[in-house]
Structure formats: C-alpha cells, structure tokens
Amino acid sequence: MDQSPLAVYQAHLDKGELAYQWSPEAGRAVFYPRLVCPYSGSTALEWRVASGLGTVYATTVTHPAQGAPYNVALIDCDEGFRLMSRVEDIDPMVVKIGMRVRIRVHRPGGEEPAYPVFVRVEGAP
Amino acid sequence: MSGLQRAGAAIVGAAESDLGHVAEGLNPIDLMAQGIARALDDCGLALRDVDGLLCATTQSRTSGLSLSEYLGISPSYIDTTILGGSSFMFQVGHALAAIQLGLCRVAVIAYGSTQRSVGRRQASVREINPYETPYRPFLPSTAYALAASRHMHQYGTTREQLAAVAVAARQWALLNPVAWEKKPLTIAEVLGARMVSYPFTVRDICLVTDGGGAIVLTAPERAKGLKKPPVFVLGCGSAITHVNISSMPDLTVTGALQSGQEAYAMAGLAATDIDVVELYDAFTINTILFLEDLGFARKAKAAALSKMDTSPPVAGCRSIPMAAASPIAIPACTASSS
Numbered sequence: 514m515d516q517s518p519l520a521v522y523q524a525h526l527d528k529g530e531l532a533y534q535w536s537p538e539a540g541r542a543v544f545y546p547r548l549v550c551p552y553s554g555s556t557a558l559e560w561r562v563a564s565g566l567g568t569v570y571a572t573t574v575t576h577p578a579q580g581a582p583y584n585v586a587l588i589d590c591d592e593g594f595r596l597m598s599r600v601e602d603i604d605p606m607v608v609k610i611g612m613r614v615r616i617r618v619h620r621p622g623g624e625e626p627a628y629p630v631f632v633r634v635e636g637a638p
Numbered sequence: 639m640s641g642l643q644r645a646g647a648a649i650v651g652a653a654e655s656d657l658g659h660v661a662e663g664l665n666p667i668d669l670m671a672q673g674i675a676r677a678l679d680d681c682g683l684a685l686r687d688v689d690g691l692l693c694a695t696t697q698s699r700t701s702g703l704s705l706s707e708y709l710g711i712s713p714s715y716i717d718t719t720i721l722g723g724s725s726f727m728f729q730v731g732h733a734l735a736a737i738q739l740g741l742c743r744v745a746v747i748a749y750g751s752t753q754r755s756v757g758r759r760q761a762s763v764r765e766i767n768p769y770e771t772p773y774r775p776f777l778p779s780t781a782y783a784l785a786a787s788r789h790m791h792q793y794g795t796t797r798e799q800l801a802a803v804a805v806a807a808r809q810w811a812l813l814n815p816v817a818w819e820k821k822p823l824t825i826a827e828v829l830g831a832r833m834v835s836y837p838f839t840v841r842d843i844c845l846v847t848d849g850g851g852a853i854v855l856t857a858p859e860r861a862k863g864l865k866k867p868p869v870f871v872l873g874c875g876s877a878i879t880h881v882n883i884s885s886m887p888d889l890t891v892t893g894a895l896q897s898g899q900e901a902y903a904m905a906g907l908a909a910t911d912i913d914v915v916e917l918y919d920a921f922t923i924n925t926i927l928f929l930e931d932l933g934f935a936r937k938a939k940a941a942a943l944s945k946m947d948t949s950p951p952v953a954g955c956r957s958i959p960m961a962a963a964s965p966i967a968i969p970a971c972t973a974s975s976s
Binding site: 519571574575582583586587596606610611626 | 784
C-alpha cells in the first residue's frame, strides 16, 4: 500500500476536490474513506470525485468557552454519502435542515490540512 | 443475545461508591473497589467468593488487571468491554453468559470515575478523527445536539419538551439524599442557561460528577438465602450502531430499538408489562429517544409525554435503584457515539 485512504482524500482536497469511495460490489458510496467496504466486505473500492452539492441533514450551533459560536452540520452529498462539515457565510442559526449547499475547500494554512466546508446554494431552499 | 437463559442469573447485591466530588487522591480503581466491597456487604457474599470481574473505565488502560491486583483476587472470568456509557449493560449479558457456562459463579460488575476531580478532558481523552475534528464538534454534546435537530425537524419537538426531561430528572434528584444538585429546576431555567450546542443549554446536559458502583450477580441456586431477595435478569439485548455521529444511519433511531426488542423477547414481556423504567439521561434528547425506541411512546409522542408528566413517577427519569425497585430487571443496552 503506497498511499493511505486519508492521503488520497487529502490529495484530492489539495486540488480543490471532494473525493469519496465507490463500492462496485455494494453498489453504493462509502465515506469516510477506508480499506474495506462496510456494506460488502470487499476491498475493491474505487475513488470518485463528488459534484460538491449536498443537503443539510442535521445542524447545530456550538458555543465555545471563548470565541464566536459556529455551525456544525451533517451534509448528505448528492452521491449518497454523509459527512460532518459546517455551513459558512451565513449566521449559524440560519442554517436549516434541507438547505442546499455547495462545497468550498477551506485551507487553514500552516500545518493544518485543507478540509471541505459548505456554502448555501443561492436560489435553492 | 439469543442463547442466554431467561432468569439464568440474579442480581443479589448493589451499591454505589462515594459520589459527587470524592476525596482528593481517590482514583477510579479505588471507587470500583469501594463499590464492590459495599455491594458484597449488601448481599452477604465475600471477596473470596468473587470469580468473575467485569469493569470499564476510560481512565485505566488495563482496569481488569488493576482492579484484580487491588482486590487481591485472580478471577477465572474477566471482561473489560468498553463501549461507552452502556458498557456495564453489555456486561450484564456477558456475566449471564459466563455464569450460565460455568466460567464463573459470582460475578461483579464495577464502574468508577473521577471525571469531576480530574476534568472531562483528562478522564476521557478524545481520539483525533481527521473527518470530524477540523469542525471542532464539542463531543459528545454536539453529536446529541445534531440528533435533537433531526427530532425537532421531523416531529416538531420543542426545546421546552426537551427541558421537561431535565426538570423531571431534577425532581427525582430532590428525593435522592446523595444527588449532586439539590435545588429545584424549572423549564425557564433550563432554557435560559448557558448555551452549549443548540438546542442544548448546560442544563440539557448531565452533570459531571465523580462516582462509581457495583452489582453482584450469581446463579439462581447460589442466590437463595442471601441477605435480600434476588433480582432475576429476565432479558437483555445489545446493539451497536456507530461511534462517529456522521456514521449513525438515522439520528432519530437508537440502538435501543434492537436491543429492547431482544430483551423483551428473551423476557417474554412487552413494554406494557413494565412498571419501572430507568433510562440514561445524559442529554435530554436521549430519554425521549429511548422512550420511543423501547416502546413506551410512539415517535413524536415521547416529547409530549415528558412535557405532560414532569412529576415523579414518570417513566424515563431517574427512579429508585433497579435492584430495589422490582423483582425483574431487563437491561437493554445500546452502544453509540461519543
């Protein structure tokens, strides 16, 4: 094994892409990336790049001891997988279940790797 | 847990360790040992009778070894299954199996935590998850808050209904001489408390206290003639669903749905037969979900139930200890996130 699933995922993010795995045997998407398909037991997992579109499945606003409250959400991507993320650019309390969102790759800089966040799709619910 | 015999073992002793904020320097193994000594005294058995040891803590890597050494015993059966808060419910099933198979005759299940003394971060170190940690979820609160958001969205559950669970729990606490919080709580106080992870304020979330305890189980024939009437374990079930909240299939359905069905089937009982229910209330949404999944209320109705019935005795809130409450015990366990 040359590259871990995490390294492949991260390399896609560095190119601005949200990657996920596809299990031909199970016929469905797999996320988080791994070596074994949790639906079929198969180790034959293919990499695909997501469209970046999704829908908010669940949402909360977490209040840290210091600093501004921030959104934490679960996003159902159109390809059939779910991930934790946050919706940016709007008041975190305005983020609603069912809201259509689109990926934006957040690059914190320094040692911290890039990760996907989401923004509201204009004109959508 | 098919294969287990209905009433194949009995709980014969139960006790708590020191609770709240324990004396400086006490560690989780101290509290487990103290709970075991008190539980053995509760039933009239002695440490030399114990040949099954089951325990779990996040504060000791090899708690089975530590506790055995501390007590000076060499149990023939050891189980340190760690699945979060439900570990000890799983261990009831494991103890039943061990007793049924003759792997041990007297089993103790013990818990101990000094999370108030040492702080949550020290007591329960979080693993880094590259797919969740960047979003700074405040776990486990954020995970349960996400579940609450789904329940509110799907069933119209309100923050007031969630708060009613905490109010009812506090009313039970007022009856408990060793409870930590001894002041009455109102729905307005829950809603107005410091927000942690919407919709939860700090009062929707369980207290962080030190504590511990133990129960003693043995075979039915050994259970006769001890200090107190035995409490037979009629049924138990177990299920696991996920560890990371992003991997939970449906945030409004817990593993208690499956574990409850298994426990009822083993016991030959239904929810309508149950008089006393004790549900984990770590977050106000938990109690509502468990009432639903264990068959005490339909989805969307449990929240209304808790709102309607906030005075003891209400199903789903802390009640008197199981062993003293009822001649039957049906542990249903569910392992999940956080």
